[in-house]
Amino acid sequence: MKRRLVSLIVALAIVLIASAGSGLLYRKDADAAPAGFASPINVGCYIAAPNQCRIHVDPFTININDGAGARLQQFTLYANGSPIYDFRTDVSNPPGLDYSPSLVAQDFAATCGTTYIVNMIAKDTTDANPLNYGQTTAFTCPTTVP
């Protein structure tokens, strides 16, 4: 009985180690999959003046479920989990098609030397709650003026 138990444990250990090595068990997720309709965002940080850095967001389109008659209600841009841009649509006539917001005039405030991840949470009328629609990989604000 004892021998059988030991054999079983050894066999299980081998299977677990092999699975981990072959990537079956501990496969790293390649992407942070968007929860809403994929709306890619591309963002960077630059130095505008000594000790003044800015986050710049390239133009993006929010893909909503317009085939199902969805209307865009809101989106929020976050930098490291803190909101930097909170946007709402018209209460009576929200957009019923994919929506491309205009760029802000002065870019977003950032701290030089800090590493950021920016993500976009949005909600259309078919979403029960706001969902993550797009997210960047990490980027770092410059520290000094060249």
Place this chain on the structure above:
Amino acid sequence: MDKGLRILTVALLVVAAAVWLRASDPVPAVAATDATAGALNAGCYLATPTVCKLRVDPFAVQTFFGARLEGLKLQANGQTIYDFRTDVSNPPSGSYVPSRVKLDFAATCGRAYVVSLQADDSSQPSFTTIAQTTVFTCPQGRSEVYVPLVTR
């Protein structure tokens, strides 16, 4: 003991199957060439009498063979002035034109610069330089000195 051996044999067969399955995953094709950019054109100007700024004209970055653009870095004299990353789930492929920043880039008046563009795409392990300007010099700003005037 026989039973233990049988269990071990089954376990080894499972391991072999797992390794075989993993080995038969298709290997993604590696792009034959790096990402490239069209001309990178940039200059320096006096934004105020004492402040200089670097201005970079719009440029396009092209990736090949299905590679995805993962990041861009603009550097002035080897120092990063703009660190840019693409969407983690849907990075762009083919031709991409980043939009211009709103405030332009900080610079030091009177200094000479070379601006370069580095790109990182899914076919490469790291950033590589894909475009560069020739040398240009920022205008000499005016330094302002405040002299208090005492009158009687």
